[in-house]
Amino acid sequence: MKTTDTPPAGIAEDRPQVVKTTIPPARKKKTEGGVLNVFSHGVLVIWAIMVVLPLLWAVMTSFKTDKAIFTSPWSLPDSLHFENWSRAWSQAHMSDYFLNTVLVVGGSLVGTLLFGSMAAYVLARFDFPGNRFIYFLFIGGMSFPIMLALVPLFYVLNNVALLNTLHGLILVYIAYSLPFTVFFLTAFFRTLPSSVAEAALIDGASHTRTFFQVMLPMAKPGLISVAIFNFLGQWNQYMLPTVLNTDPEKKVLSQGLVELAVSQGYKGDWSGLFAGLVMAMLPVLAAYIIFQRQVVAGLTAGALK
Amino acid sequence: MQHGKYRFIVGFLAAPLALYAIFVIWPFIQSIYYSFTDWTGLSPDFKMVGFDNYSRMLDDDIFWKSLQHSLWFALLLPLVTLGLALFFAFMLNVGGRRRKGAAIAGVRGSSFYKIAYFFPQVLSIAIVALLFQFAYNPNEGAINGALQAVGLDSIQPGWLGDPDLALWCVMAVLVWSTVGFFVVLFSAGMASIPRDFYEAALLDGANRFTTFFRITLPLLWDTVQSGWVYMGILALGAESFAVVQIMTVGPGGPDYSTTVLTLYVYQTAFRDGQAAYATTIGVALLVVTLAFAAVVMRLGRRERLEF
Numbered sequence: 001m002k003t004t005d006t007p008p009a010g011i012a013e014d015r016p017q018v019v020k021t022t023i024p025p026a027r028k029k030k031t032e033g034g035v036l037n038v039f040s041h042g043v044l045v046i047w048a049i050m051v052v053l054p055l056l057w058a059v060m061t062s063f064k065t066d067k068a069i070f071t072s073p074w075s076l077p078d079s080l081h082f083e084n085w086s087r088a089w090s091q092a093h094m095s096d097y098f099l100n101t102v103l104v105v106g107g108s109l110v111g112t113l114l115f116g117s118m119a120a121y122v123l124a125r126f127d128f129p130g131n132r133f134i135y136f137l138f139i140g141g142m143s144f145p146i147m148l149a150l151v152p153l154f155y156v157l158n159n160v161a162l163l164n165t166l167h168g169l170i171l172v173y174i175a176y177s178l179p180f181t182v183f184f185l186t187a188f189f190r191t192l193p194s195s196v197a198e199a200a201l202i203d204g205a206s207h208t209r210t211f212f213q214v215m216l217p218m219a220k221p222g223l224i225s226v227a228i229f230n231f232l233g234q235w236n237q238y239m240l241p242t243v244l245n246t247d248p249e250k251k252v253l254s255q256g257l258v259e260l261a262v263s264q265g266y267k268g269d270w271s272g273l274f275a276g277l278v279m280a281m282l283p284v285l286a287a288y289i290i291f292q293r294q295v296v297a298g299l300t301a302g303a304l305k
Numbered sequence: 306m307q308h309g310k311y312r313f314i315v316g317f318l319a320a321p322l323a324l325y326a327i328f329v330i331w332p333f334i335q336s337i338y339y340s341f342t343d344w345t346g347l348s349p350d351f352k353m354v355g356f357d358n359y360s361r362m363l364d365d366d367i368f369w370k371s372l373q374h375s376l377w378f379a380l381l382l383p384l385v386t387l388g389l390a391l392f393f394a395f396m397l398n399v400g401g402r403r404r405k406g407a408a409i410a411g412v413r414g415s416s417f418y419k420i421a422y423f424f425p426q427v428l429s430i431a432i433v434a435l436l437f438q439f440a441y442n443p444n445e446g447a448i449n450g451a452l453q454a455v456g457l458d459s460i461q462p463g464w465l466g467d468p469d470l471a472l473w474c475v476m477a478v479l480v481w482s483t484v485g486f487f488v489v490l491f492s493a494g495m496a497s498i499p500r501d502f503y504e505a506a507l508l509d510g511a512n513r514f515t516t517f518f519r520i521t522l523p524l525l526w527d528t529v530q531s532g533w534v535y536m537g538i539l540a541l542g543a544e545s546f547a548v549v550q551i552m553t554v555g556p557g558g559p560d561y562s563t564t565v566l567t568l569y570v571y572q573t574a575f576r577d578g579q580a581a582y583a584t585t586i587g588v589a590l591l592v593v594t595l596a597f598a599a600v601v602m603r604l605g606r607r608e609r610l611e612f
Contacts, residue, residue: 010409036386040396040412041412043392043393043396044393044396044397044412047393047484047510048418048421048422049420050418050481051421051424051425051481051485052421052424054436054437054440054447055424055436057440057447058436069445070445074447074450074451074454102390104452115320115324116321117497118317118321119317119318119321119322121317122313122317122318123318126310126313126314128310128311128314128343134318134322135425137325137327137330141325141329141330142538143534143538143594143595143598144333144591144594145538145541145542145566145567145587145590145591145594146542146543147542147543147546147567147570147571147587147590148332148333148336148587148588148590148591149329149332149333149336149572150332150571151332151336151339151346151570151574151580151583151584151587152331152332152335152336152339152580152584153328153332154325154346154574154575155346156331156332156335171324171328172328174324175324175327175328175329176328176329178321178324178329179329182321200577206309206313206319207309207313208313208316209308209607211317222316232426232427235369235429236427236428236429236430236431238429238430238431238543238546238547239542239543239546239567240546242550243571243575253429254429254430254431254432255431257429257431257432257435258435258551261435261438261551265322270439273435277432277435277436280432281428281431281432284427284428285424285427285428287422287427288424288427289420289489292420292423295423295427296419296423296489296493299426299486299489299539300486300489300490300493
């Protein structure tokens, strides 16, 4: 860090073999670049600290006693209080919330990918009356405020006994994930060559078989991107379960944590709450760090299209 | 090719389309219809009341407050977030010291920054909101604790409890959590700008500010614009609902100082049992959202640059 602050040393360090061959005008430019470099580096470092510090602080706090949290929020824990974690896992129902979330997200992810790719494939590769209309019907869903639909949907689900059930929530997640999934995969299927599918059809494969055995494997990169996007969206979903899933037994992670924050507020068990928060945070962060490239590609691909 | 084509199309579209129609399209149509009724949501009986809900809405102070806050969210959040993200992305990709052989270079450790900045994006907005709710706590929170630690004992704001500050606190959290996404997005966009352009600009003696405004920004404009619409829709919808509902007291803040349209729809429908009036406010939200998208697309329209 230090060396980049002083331009001449920085140059020397960047490319030791070409030192001191710079002509004066170029040197002047580099000095200007150096001042800016210090400034930009400073801002970048500050933002990195602002992002990472709250997360580290949460991890640290989850190992403290309640008393220590309030008396000295910034000091290190006196010892690692793992009992906070076990208390949060069992007594505060974090294990149930995890299980519910895994079930709901697992079900919806499979459904979203299956239905999304089926619809997108047909819309991308077949000409039929109403194709454009159905496509824009799907796309339009991306810009509508979901809350507007949730008011009647609540009562619709109530009437068909899907309210406060996990399978009902799965169906809703799938339905609300379809607009982006169809949008993204339609664009993706359009880029695939049609000759392979035609060859399969000539060889006697049905359209269905062509789709599952030829086109889907070819679309794998697109499917992975859209799967990551939907996984994060559905795992972190807060608004849909808050409105449509109010049964305490069925709560998913995000709303369970909010519930926990309210109830632990009364009980004063803040360390348990922080343990719960960190517990929910770490798996996703770990997965992100491991699959960093794919996650970034998956999340930004849609917006760059 | 034609053999069984239509059967296949219908077979593949039926399930997704049915699901989408029942759970998404139909409720939207219903909402608009319900906004002209006196439906409470609690009983199945209702009758048409024409524009009563709409005239009531125009006299509703809380509605106007929510609308105002939502507009702040939609205008200010993208401005601050995208501005910061553009700055960071430019620094990461082009802002580095010029090295021999390369006209432009990112700062050192740019890949580390990109990874770290992205952290909040993978966390649930609920977790982020809870974390900051605790940090903002005026008595035991981390922020006031840090202010004390550096000797600013006299500055101990009530943050979320202060009606003048609460809305900005909530917005800051959304900025914090979304900047990283746009940094990465813009970085990807900047990486696709040909280096020759920068080299040519440098030969002509352009400095970095000129390079940014004359080369990077125009070539990145499409991405910025779609980011603007995306961010605005999020700020009007789900994201603002989560942060306001979780973080502020009430929820909606002291003296309705942080309430937003999405939250007001939710409260009217599920707390006050006035489903029809809630859908009316929802329709207003729909109009605001579509108008926002249309305005951004229109204002941002310029000649598309091919490169």
